[in-house]
Amino acid sequence: MTAVRSAAPAEEWDYLDVDVLRPSRSGAVCLTCQHFRYEVGNQCVTVLTCPIHQRLIPQGEHLTRRCSQWIARREVTVGWCPEGG
Numbered sequence: 001m002t003a004v005r006s007a008a009p010a011e012e013w014d015y016l017d018v019d020v021l022r023p024s025r026s027g028a029v030c031l032t033c034q035h036f037r038y039e040v041g042n043q044c045v046t047v048l049t050c051p052i053h054q055r056l057i058p059q060g061e062h063l064t065r066r067c068s069q070w071i072a073r074r075e076v077t078v079g080w081c082p083e084g085g
Contacts, residue, residue, distance in 0.1 A: 011041035016055040021065035030062035034071040 021030070030036050035052045048057040052069050 009041075010037075010039050010049045010056070011045075011047045013049065013054055013056050015058055016050065016053060016061075016067075020053065020055075020067050021057075021061055022067070023064060024066045028070050028072075029064060029066050030057055030070075032073055033066065033069075034073050035069070036062065 030048070030050070033050075035050055036057075037049045037051060039047050039049060041047045048059065048062050049055070050057055050067070053067070
């Protein structure tokens with residue numbers, strides 16, 4: 001599944017609904033997801049985003065929660081430099 005780019009800048013997106021993210025006691029959290037992104041908005045504030053949902057992630061939630069579409073980062077499964085291997 002690939003994300004469709006929205007015409008609106010990410011900082012104008014709404015926040016994820018409460019029921020989308022669920023607690024995680026493992027390393028499988030938003031921060032370690034292949035889809036997780038962060039950007040710097042117009043006010044120089046870091047904005048945590050999920051392009052799959054096209055929503056913002058509330059500050060701090062990316063450390064302890066995940067959604068059902070979580071996928072391990074490619075660097076973890078393939079390595080940092082697979083072509084050198």
